[in-house]
Amino acid sequence: MTAITRSLGNVSTVGKVVIPLLVLILVVGPLVTVLLATVIGPWVVGVANSNLGILRFVVAITGILLFSIPAAFIIIYMELKVIAYMNLRVGPNRVLPAGAAHSVIAGLKVLTKEDFSPTSADKTVFTWAPVMVFLTAVMTFMVIPFGPGLVGAPLNIGLLYLFAVGGMTVVGLLLAGWSSFNKYSLLGGLRSAAQVVSYEIPLTLSVVGLILLAGTLSIDSIARQQAGWVWDWFVFRQPLGALIFFIAGVAEANRTPFDLTEADSEIVAGFATEYSGMRFGFLFFAEYVNVFIMSALIVTMFFGAWNAPVDINAVLGFFHLAPFWVYLQPGELGLGLLLVIAVAPLLVTLALSAPVYLLRDSMPAWKALVVGFILFNLLVIGALGLAAYIDWDWVAGLVWFMLKAFIFVFVFVWMRGTFPRVRIDQLMGFAWKWLLPAALLNLFITAFAIVILKSAGIH
């Protein structure tokens, strides 16, 4: 006993913390593992199995809420950086390389700011307005398919639901403008209501041509009908509809050149003038989430949703090839599998580190080995990613969907860096005098084409 006490007295302060911790981990670790494997694990699986519906809902809402935060941060960072380069500036470059975490830090800053409501404001409504605005974004996310099967709830009335919920933004903006008890806020709220309401009409009418072609209101089904080559996308059968949807979508998301609601040279910050702290944060969080949603909707309806521009099965069929992963059967390798798992990492690491060691004189051997190991890991991650892309259609779908959606996000940012703001009379006149007749024209051209094709016997 004394021997243990004396040797414990000899170790440093760090050791006094580490050694008991090590003992604790050695004792508790196996115990917890055994418990997890025998008692808790099966119980969790059992509960999950009997509540699959609720589990799916929890996963869906968590995924969407967790996705919306980094999406907004990436778009804010994109906006700062892309517009900076368009203005021949450098933009954020302090936090992490190239200022990559700038928007995250800005978000944390907003979180710690004082959340103040004016004395004469209607406090309840004042608090609920950002909730309404953000709720619209979350509830719209519900019907957007990120990939095959990757959708919150595949409603069969998806499109109708989309526009019904999208119209709720107006309520949130009006509440924010009215409850602030400020002249700028009031005018900003009314302006945004007038704008969103006016552009809602062409936005909704522009997809009617799409419904005529697709014959369904389900967004999931519309996405599936665009599978195949690039020219199977609806944009090539509905070019006018796609254009109207895009223009009206920009106005719905309150983006330049239609950002009259936050015209800072005219009405300070519009409906958000009196907001501060996290409630202000949510108003702007919702704005950037809305930018993503609009891009996602344009992609889903007109630009092939999650489908790749190349029909991979047709290409392989043309060359009389089965996909090569059909030949690969890991179960049949037997002893070879062991060889691959045990020996391949070592050999590949050595093979990758050899050229580094030989080409650079100043490189010590252990450094070359580390570089080789890192390269090997990158290779494995790349290979696993490729395998996932090939094997699981939802991974491939997600990749293409995100790629296309962020191309449109870039277009939104690009427009903000390029276009001047329109005047309010031009804004309202454009919606009612140009977009609305154009949308109706698009509707009748599509319907007429269907009538002609049907009477000609071509389906």
Next chain:
Amino acid sequence: MDQLWGNLWYVGGFAVAGTLFVFGTIGLAWLISHRTRGDEHKGYPYESGIDTFGDSHARFGISFYIYALMFVAFDVEIVFIFLWALIFSAATDPLVPFVSMLIFVAVLMLGLAYAWRKGVLSWR
């Protein structure tokens, strides 16, 4: 029917979960943010630095109201057009729904032309 309700409870679920998320974050911000009392000027409506005068719910143009009215009219029509579009491709003789929708939209456009003629569409 079962399929319909099986999906629709998601709407309520998303609404509740989103609300909880927003209030949770606002509550967190309330816990970690600093607060100062300030003087009476802090609670005044923002008007570029000077004290506010007159009614803060200022008078605004009637055109906002007219746009809202027109929106209601057109949005209700769109619900009909959606349903028509849904069954259009399934119709055996698509010429009948085509002509009927032509008449429907013609009436709609008559209303738009009237509003246009009255000068409602130009902002004042």
